Amino acid sequence: MSGEAKATTERMFFRQAIRRAVAEEMRRNPAVILLGQDVGAFGGSYREFDGLLAEFGAARVRDTPVAEAAMVGIGAGAAAAGLRPLVSITYMDFLMLGLDPLVNYAAKLCYKTGGRMTAPVVIKTTAGAKGQGVAHSQCLEAWLMGIPGLKVVAPSTPADAYGLLKAALREKGPVVYVDHKRLFPTAGEAPLAESVSPIGVAEIRRHGRDVTIATHAYMTSIVLKAADDLAREGVSCEVIDLRSLAPLDVATISASVRRTGRLLTVEEGQATCGVGVEVAARVRESIGAISSARLGALAAPVSSNPVLEAACIPDAARVATAVRALCGRAVPDR
Amino acid sequence: MIYKITIPEVAPDVEEIRVLEWHGGPGQWFAEGELIVELETHKALVEVRAGQGGVLRQILAEAGDWARIGVPLAVFSDTDDEALPASPGDGADLMVEFVID
Numbered sequence: 522m523s524g525e526a527k528a529t530t531e532r533m534f535f536r537q538a539i540r541r542a543v544a545e546e547m548r549r550n551p552a553v554i555l556l557g558q559d560v561g562a563f564g565g566s567y568r569e570f571d572g573l574l575a576e577f578g579a580a581r582v583r584d585t586p587v588a589e590a591a592m593v594g595i596g597a598g599a600a601a602a603g604l605r606p607l608v609s610i611t612y613m614d615f616l617m618l619g620l621d622p623l624v625n626y627a628a629k630l631c632y633k634t635g636g637r638m639t640a641p642v643v644i645k646t647t648a649g650a651k652g653q654g655v656a657h658s659q660c661l662e663a664w665l666m667g668i669p670g671l672k673v674v675a676p677s678t679p680a681d682a683y684g685l686l687k688a689a690l691r692e693k694g695p696v697v698y699v700d701h702k703r704l705f706p707t708a709g710e711a712p713l714a715e716s717v718s719p720i721g722v723a724e725i726r727r728h729g730r731d732v733t734i735a736t737h738a739y740m741t742s743i744v745l746k747a748a749d750d751l752a753r754e755g756v757s758c759e760v761i762d763l764r765s766l767a768p769l770d771v772a773t774i775s776a777s778v779r780r781t782g783r784l785l786t787v788e789e790g791q792a793t794c795g796v797g798v799e800v801a802a803r804v805r806e807s808i809g810a811i812s813s814a815r816l817g818a819l820a821a822p823v824s825s826n827p828v829l830e831a832a833c834i835p836d837a838a839r840v841a842t843a844v845r846a847l848c849g850r851a852v853p854d855r
Numbered sequence: 856m857i858y859k860i861t862i863p864e865v866a867p868d869v870e871e872i873r874v875l876e877w878h879g880g881p882g883q884w885f886a887e888g889e890l891i892v893e894l895e896t897h898k899a900l901v902e903v904r905a906g907q908g909g910v911l912r913q914i915l916a917e918a919g920d921w922a923r924i925g926v927p928l929a930v931f932s933d934t935d936d937e938a939l940p941a942s943p944g945d946g947a948d949l950m951v952e953f954v955i956d
Contacts, residue, residue, distance in 0.1 A: 532921055534873075534897045568898050706868040706897045708921065 530680075530710035536569035538679035538711050539645075539700070542686040543570065543607060545715060547577050550605060553690055554581045556592055557609030557645075566611045567647075567705045593619025593644065597627035597695070600642040605690060610646040613699060614656045619644070627695040628670035642696075643689045648675075649701040649739055649789055650834050654825030660738075660790030660818075662699050666767045666799060673767040674720055675699040677741035679709040681764055684718025691717065701739035701789070723770035725777065729759035732844055733777040735800050736787040737763040740835065744787050747840035754853050756844060766796055774800060775807040783847050784813040789834050792817030816843045857940050858909060858931040858949035862894065862901075862924055869896045871923055874916045882935060883911050891951070892928065899955050906950030910935045915943055 533541070547553045555573060557565075561584040564571035574582040585592050589610055596608035610616045616623075627640035650658040665673045674689060674696065676682040682700065689696035726741060727748050736744045741762045748758035759777050763769065778784045784804055786797025797815035805811060819833045845852060862872055875893040885891055885905040894901045909931035916928045927943045940946060 532873075534895075536897060706870050708871055708873075708897070 529713055531713050532708055533679050533711050534708045535679045535682055535700070535704045535706075536565070536567050536571075538683040538709075539567075539569040539686060540571055540573070541711075542683045542690070544573060544576065546605075546687055546690040547573070547581065550690075551581075552603060553605045553607065554583065554599070555607045555609065556583050556585050556596055558585055558587055558611055560584060560609050565609065567700075569705075570609070589615045589618035590621065593642075594622035594626075596642040596644070597622045597630075597640050600627065600640040600695070601630055601638055605641050605643070607643045607645055607690065610644055612653075612657050613646045613648040613661050614659050616644065616646050616661070616697075623695060623697075624668050624671070628668050630670075631694055632670060639693050640695055641692055643686075643692070644695070644697045645686070645700070646697065647700045647702050649703055650823045650830050651702040652825055652827060652830065653702075655822040658823035658825075658830070660701075660788065662697070662766055663788070663790055663795045663799070665697050666769075666796065668767075670694055671767060672696045672720055672765070673699065674765050675701070675738040676764065677701075677704065677738050677762050679707070680711040681718055681724075681762075683711050684716055685720065685764065687717045688720050692720065696720070699738065703739045707742075718764070721765045721768040721770055723764055723773040724762045725759060725773070726762050727758060727760040729757035729781065731757045731781055731848055732783040732785055733759045733761060733774065733781045734785045734787055734840070734844070735761045735763060735774050735797070737766065737796065738789070740787050740789050743835060743837050744840055747837040747844065750837060750841050751844055754845075754850065756848060756850060758844060763796070763800070769800065769803060771803045771807055775804050778804050778811055779808050782812065784811055785840075785843055785847055786813070786815045787835055787840055787843075788817045790817055791820065793820065812847060814843055814847045816840060856933050857937060857946035859927040859943055859946040860891070860903065860929045860931065860949050860951060861927050862903075862922070864924055869898075869924060871921055872896050872901070874918050874920050874922065874928065875900070876918050877914060877929075879911055881912055881914065884935075885909055885911060885931075888952075901956070902954040904952045904954060906952050909933060909949055912937075912939060913943065
């Protein structure tokens, strides 16, 4: 190791990347405010807002009642009136209570007013299974991908949590920013210098020749694990972390599939009308017929029973099985 | 007798911790109940307090360092003249109390 090179990154927990993004944007722009359940004195359900109340005060960091429709509605209205609210909806399952103000008002405002008004509200929420049962475990991000005027991002690393949340807080219109619950125990390198990750750009996490696997959020680490296992069998996987679901970076995915000839999509949410269906369709529109497969949760609610939860959602073994089937490879002898 | 401090799974899902601050250096005696080190997990601050008296002999993870769960962070002994083991993992576990903020 050289040891003398100046560090350009620092290691941080996922929640610290979020906190840093929000604190920097609140310092930069006095219009940024934070609304949500337990975001104040408690510091956020995942402690991702620790200390923000002390630094920015109760006028800008506001605890709300358990009333998601009102939280999103107030956020959308405040955004239309000139603020930049970050609304924390603890679980994505409860975002559906706030879909009317988000979808029918915030996402439409710019179009409806001929560009005279916008509603730059950011909804920050969490998705995914982590032992909390049928109505606290869902990945519903695919629902939001077809709303003109709405952007959807989902990081898989602390660096992207930082960069994408900052980008979201500078967008012209509404953004839904989705963290997977299982990312919170993770840590990773994030840039020391202030930076913003552009929305709409996917990241190739692993280069490979035989198959392109497009995934996002926590499933990225599952897919990378499967890619390691498959490499030992001589199958070379290219792994794309979508990062942005709306807009999709079709150019990056298509260029990859053009090289590998095969596409597997992996998501924790339901495969039916899921992220993968849209990814595969867009790639076909871009480069023509391809060989593809999709992997998502079983068509069942996610149980709080850990055995049933694990049975429902994709794991590295299931990803590997799907890749082998797509590539016409036999299951290796153990 | 030689002891070590390792961090068990002090809270659900903790895989990795960061050392925030040591409240003393090598050669220092810690009485039962005294704060030895403060750690940070993905969700909370954790105080590690002595559950028995002992002399801090070696710090294996400095402030700012990251450590996986189960990796020794420090070596203790009953007296300050005991020979240190070749491997810091060889000691028994020092009795400690974890106070989670």
